[in-house]
Amino acid sequence: MITIFYKRIKTPLGNLIIGANDDGCHFIHFGSSIDSLCKKLGSAIESGENHYFNLIEKELYQYFEGTLKKFTLKLVLKGTPFQLDVWHALQKIPFGQTASYKDIATMIGRPKAVRAIGMANHANNIPIIIPCHRVIYHDGTLGGFGGGLDNKRFLLNLENKHK
Numbered sequence: 001m002i003t004i005f006y007k008r009i010k011t012p013l014g015n016l017i018i019g020a021n022d023d024g025c026h027f028i029h030f031g032s033s034i035d036s037l038c039k040k041l042g043s044a045i046e047s048g049e050n051h052y053f054n055l056i057e058k059e060l061y062q063y064f065e066g067t068l069k070k071f072t073l074k075l076v077l078k079g080t081p082f083q084l085d086v087w088h089a090l091q092k093i094p095f096g097q098t099a100s101y102k103d104i105a106t107m108i109g110r111p112k113a114v115r116a117i118g119m120a121n122h123a124n125n126i127p128i129i130i131p132c133h134r135v136i137y138h139d140g141t142l143g144g145f146g147g148g149l150d151n152k153r154f155l156l157n158l159e160n161k162h163k
Contacts, residue, residue: 004041005048006034009057012064013151019045020052024074027125030147041078041125060128066162069095071129079123086120093134096163098156100138122146128155
């Protein structure tokens with residue numbers, strides 16, 4: 001079992017918990033508890049230091065300032081082949097733009113998997129960097145977001161402001 005180290009950081013969205021080890025960034029978590037992540041990731045998660053924390057914080061702060069539009073962090077993704085396809089597609093949505101669940105389903109060659117796209121978004125452990133907040137319903141309404149709809153609005157407004 002691998003060990004992932006975590007750290008709490010302050011952001012315009014409030015406190016986030018970031019997780020990394022020498023392999024890269026494993027998670028960004030909204031909330032105060034990491035208990036559910038241990039089971040979900042199948043890893044030991046401990047408070048500690050890791051050299052990736054400085055880079056993760058630097059890029060997140062630049063993003064929140066509107067000066068970083070594409071993250072360069074090494075990400076560690078654990079998911080099904082379908083989830084990985086979705087998460088890679090999400091990373092192709094340009095800063096300041098949105099795509100519908102249907103658009104993502106079409107991008108990955110699974111046009112009928114619209115509902116499954118929502119489930120893969122929900123399983124995304126690295127929100128903001130893997131921009132699931134940029135996915136909206138086909139009619140333009142926001143849909144859901146694991147970090148809460150207020151945070152989704154904040155992120156979309158931030159990106160629109162700094163296009």
